[in-house]
Amino acid sequence: xxxxxxxxxxxxxxxxxxxxxxxxxxxxxxxxxxxxxxxxxxxxxxxxxxxxxxxxxxxxxxxxxxxxxxxxxxxxxx
Amino acid sequence: xxxxxxxxxxxxxxxxxxxxxxxxxxxxxxxxxxxxxxxxxxxxxxxxxxxxxxxxxxxxxxxxxxxxxxxxxxxxxxxxxxxxxxxxxxxxxxxxxxxxxxxxxxxxxxxxxxxxxxxxxxxxxxxxxxxxxxxxxxxxxxxxxxxxxxxxxxxxxxxxxxxxxxxxxxxxxxxxxxxx
Amino acid sequence: xxxxxxxxxxxxxxxxxxxxxxxxxxxxxxxxxxxxxxxxxxxxxxxxxxxxxxxxxxxxxxxxxxxxxxxxxxxxxxxxxxxxxxxxxxxxxxxxxxxxxxxxxxxxxxxxxxxxxxxxxxxxxxxxxxxxxxxxxxxxxxxxxxxxxxxxxxxxxxxxxxxxxxxxxxxxxxxxxxxxxxxxxxxxxxxxxxxxxxxxxxxxxxxxxxxxxxxxxxxxxxxxxxxxxxxxxxxxxxxxxxxxxxxxxx
Numbered sequence: 001x002x003x004x005x006x007x008x009x010x011x012x013x014x015x016x017x018x019x020x021x022x023x024x025x026x027x028x029x030x031x032x033x034x035x036x037x038x039x040x041x042x043x044x045x046x047x048x049x050x051x052x053x054x055x056x057x058x059x060x061x062x063x064x065x066x067x068x069x070x071x072x073x074x075x076x077x078x
Numbered sequence: 079x080x081x082x083x084x085x086x087x088x089x090x091x092x093x094x095x096x097x098x099x100x101x102x103x104x105x106x107x108x109x110x111x112x113x114x115x116x117x118x119x120x121x122x123x124x125x126x127x128x129x130x131x132x133x134x135x136x137x138x139x140x141x142x143x144x145x146x147x148x149x150x151x152x153x154x155x156x157x158x159x160x161x162x163x164x165x166x167x168x169x170x171x172x173x174x175x176x177x178x179x180x181x182x183x184x185x186x187x188x189x190x191x192x193x194x195x196x197x198x199x200x201x202x203x204x205x206x207x208x209x210x211x212x213x214x215x216x217x218x219x220x221x222x223x224x225x226x227x228x229x230x231x232x233x234x235x236x237x238x239x240x241x242x243x244x245x246x247x248x249x250x251x252x253x254x255x256x257x258x
Numbered sequence: 259x260x261x262x263x264x265x266x267x268x269x270x271x272x273x274x275x276x277x278x279x280x281x282x283x284x285x286x287x288x289x290x291x292x293x294x295x296x297x298x299x300x301x302x303x304x305x306x307x308x309x310x311x312x313x314x315x316x317x318x319x320x321x322x323x324x325x326x327x328x329x330x331x332x333x334x335x336x337x338x339x340x341x342x343x344x345x346x347x348x349x350x351x352x353x354x355x356x357x358x359x360x361x362x363x364x365x366x367x368x369x370x371x372x373x374x375x376x377x378x379x380x381x382x383x384x385x386x387x388x389x390x391x392x393x394x395x396x397x398x399x400x401x402x403x404x405x406x407x408x409x410x411x412x413x414x415x416x417x418x419x420x421x422x423x424x425x426x427x428x429x430x431x432x433x434x435x436x437x438x439x440x441x442x443x444x445x446x447x448x449x450x451x452x453x454x455x456x457x458x459x460x461x462x463x464x465x466x467x468x469x470x471x472x473x474x475x476x477x478x479x480x481x482x483x484x485x486x487x488x489x490x491x492x493x494x495x496x497x498x499x500x501x502x503x504x505x506x507x508x
Contacts, residue, residue: 051343051494058491062438065445072452076274077098100277101381101448108290109297110279110382117300118390121307122357129311130353133333136318136326143320 014074017067024064031056221256228252273455277379277448299375303364311360332360336493343497344504351500354394358387359493366447366485370478379448381440388440391496399503410506439495446488450481 035053039046100106232248282293311332314325322330336359340352362378369376377383399407411428413421454477460470 062442068449069445077102106279106288107382109288111386112290113297114383114386120304121361126353132315
């Protein structure tokens with residue numbers, strides 16, 4: 001196939017952008033792990049903090065989604 | 079046919095790919111925004127005019143019913159407690175009454191018993207006094223008889239011995255002997 | 259028949275094709291009033307909300323039926339969220355929050371129906387939703403607090419030297435809010451659907467078809483979760499922004 005160099009760069013860039021999702025995964029894992037260890041220490045306070053848990057997950061997950069979006073843009077929009 | 083279809087698929091994919099992401103097709107944005115606003119307004123109207131008042135009234139009604147039921151249950155519980163108190167009071171009263179009746183009866187029976195006992199004692203005493211009197215009489219008469227018999231025997235003995243029987247002296251001697 | 263399509267030219271079908279907006283009747287350019295497949299699915303979302311919250315509760319049963327209790331659950335869920343996050347004075351904005359939540363959650367779940375169109379996967383839609391929240395909250399903050407609303411950016415608990423720097427950071431993060439707010443929702447939904455399509459595309463290769471079907475099922479379950487969690491997150495972030503507007507002091 002005779003793809004041009006721009007397309008090749010875009011595809012490589014899309015692959016690189018996907019590495020950003022790993023960071024989001026680490027972040028979400030850290031949040032949930034800390035929530036769980038806190039909840040096991042003080043289970044009575046855990047139910048009141050689930051909203052904060054989801055807000056935290058959403059914030060850190062957003063960056064993984066951003067990197068996914070960049071990958072999609074490179075794949076299909078550039 | 080297979081190559082044809084795969085070519086068609088590939089061609090189709092390429093054709094779509096040329097257009098890029100549909101999300102970034104700015105020519106559709108006014109359409110999307112317009113219909114989104116229409117949708118949101120409709121949803122808002124449905125919610126505020128129909129759904130939310132109805133659901134909140136249903137929830138309030140249920141809350142009211144639950145509150146009423148709880149109050150009724152409280153009332154019934156109070157009544158049951160009252161009834162239990164009355165029952166306990168009646169029970170205590172009845173028990174006290176029974177106690178009283180038992181005591182009274184016992185006292186009555188005791189009194190009867192005492193009376194009967196007293197009467198029996200009195201009778202027994204009277205009878206024993208009578209008997210003692212009779213015994214005393216019998217003893218008296220026996221003593222008299224002994225005296226007489228002793229005097230007779232003494233005279234007879236005196237006579238048999240060839241003495242002279244003096245009635246008065248014999249009686250005195252017998253009396254003296256009996257006393258001794 | 260598609261098993262021979264591994265010609266190296268890409269997938270059998272394009273993972274982004276499902277998001278394409280087309281006129282529902284006939285061909286031609288899309289004007290602002292054109293009824294498209296997206297319009298159809300938004301209308302279906304409205305219909306679903308109507309069936310769930312109006313028809314479902316029409317019996318006003320004291321002991322709710324299944325549909326009625328779903329409606330009541332949604333009502334209680336959002337009402338408590340607004341009350342807990344915003345406070346007692348936020349309850350009067352409850353209908354707006356409820357509108358957002360119902361539209362997003364119903365659109366997300368309708369989008370999971372095979373061959374359907376996912377309204378919330380479009381940046382334009384979520385951007386309008388997020389901008390409505392952003393503009394509304396900003397106006398509300400200035401109306402309620404006047405110029406005191408700017409105290410939101412002035413972190414009074416920080417050391418005095420740091421405050422201007424923090425103010426700039428707070429200001430930037432305030433204006434990034436609608437961006438992350440909208441891209442989070444659209445990106446999550448779009449990513450889920452695109453990944454399902456990619457897995458489905460692998461099914462064309464016979465050797466890994468069972469694995470890819472398993473992947474489709476797993477991703478579908480994941481997307482069910484994401485569909486609810488993203489609607490929840492969008493709503494609770496709206497509540498948090500609303501709280502900032504009503505009580506701006508840190």
